[in-house]
Amino acid sequence: MKKAILGIGLLFLAITAVAFTTRNQEKVPQTVKNAFAKKFPTAKKVDWGKESNDEWEAEFKMDNREYSANFLQNGTWMETEHEIEKSEVPNTVISSLKSNFPGYDIESAEMTETTDGKFYEFEIEKGNSEMEVVIDNNGKVVKKYSEEDEEVDED
Numbered sequence: 001m002k003k004a005i006l007g008i009g010l011l012f013l014a015i016t017a018v019a020f021t022t023r024n025q026e027k028v029p030q031t032v033k034n035a036f037a038k039k040f041p042t043a044k045k046v047d048w049g050k051e052s053n054d055e056w057e058a059e060f061k062m063d064n065r066e067y068s069a070n071f072l073q074n075g076t077w078m079e080t081e082h083e084i085e086k087s088e089v090p091n092t093v094i095s096s097l098k099s100n101f102p103g104y105d106i107e108s109a110e111m112t113e114t115t116d117g118k119f120y121e122f123e124i125e126k127g128n129s130e131m132e133v134v135i136d137n138n139g140k141v142v143k144k145y146s147e148e149d150e151e152v153d154e155d
Contacts, residue, residue: 032056035075043067081112081121093120096139101131 028048036046036058043060051057054073059066070078086094086106097106104124112119118137123130134143 031075032071079114081110084109084111092139093135096135100141
């Protein structure tokens with residue numbers, strides 16, 4: 001009897017999880033789906049989630065990479081980001097990173113595209129110190145975050 005109750009409980013949880021996922025997929029506004037399909041026609045394995053009350057995020061695969069892209073409820077594209085290799089980072093950005101954060105090693109790198117342009121986001125480390133840094137396409141440090149501090153903006 002206990003096994004039957006446990007089995008029914010697990011079946012209920014599985015059905016609920018599938019229904020929730022399917023329901024979430026169906027709630028994505030058609031304008032958002034259309035804008036996504038137009039911008040990323042070769043995207044595969046798209047998974048939608050809510051980024052905020054008025055913003056949707058799609059996680060997907062394209063060109064053998066994992067991407068995420070954000071769209072407003074009305075279909076306006078906001079940003080796209082994906083991980084990149086260190087070798088793909090422009091020299092001006094690498095030079096800026098090295099001169100502004102000497103001795104730090106790059107742990108990971110992402111490229112973000114927005115309506116304001118391209119940005120490179122890095123997780124860097126030096127000893128016990130870890131930071132996240134955002135540098136624009138021209139080499140200007142736009143933001144930096146550390147474990148000890150709140151967000152620090154550079155102007």
